[in-house]
Amino acid sequence: MTYTFSPIGSIHSPFKSKQDIQSNRNKRPDGYAEIKGQIEIHDPYAAGLQDIEGFSHLFVIFAFHQSEEGGLIAHPPFDHKPRGVFSTRSPHRPNAIGLTVVRFHGREGPLLHVSGLDMLDGTPVLDIKPYTPRDQKSEARFGWLEEFTQ
């Protein structure tokens, strides 16, 4: 079975190349929280933004449109050990789908102002969902990543 998705929008981000993202990672080990940009929703889907105001965070589901074909073993840049791709956030995976939680600052028509972007400029957006109370998990554990988050 194959599934076809049409982008509902695209990302405006300061990262014009993967190299830009790489240098951010080196400069800011604390991550992407300060990286600001917009999600532009294409006209035919803009009516779906009704009632989005008031949510502080959004899930952005997107296509890694510049990733290479993904195998099942990933090589995280900060780790010496290969890891099963489904235990990583690698952009190179069997289905090139990305998921990022962004902070939502406000809406101007079809433009959503957000921060916390880790995607390239022009990344196609497949869906937006609100971050809801049931997404908060106080008992979360982080597997092999715990070694790197002390």
Ligand SMILES: C[S@@+](CC[C@H](N)C(=O)[O-])C[C@H]1O[C@@H](n2cnc3c(N)ncnc32)[C@H](O)[C@@H]1O
């Ligand atoms: C580790 S992934 C995490 C992305 C997302 N938070 C996730 O978990 O799916 C972030 C990396 O994906 C790559 N990336 C971002 N946007 C991309 C795109 N549109 N196509 C291919 N690679 C992309 C960049 O190299 C960036 O460092």
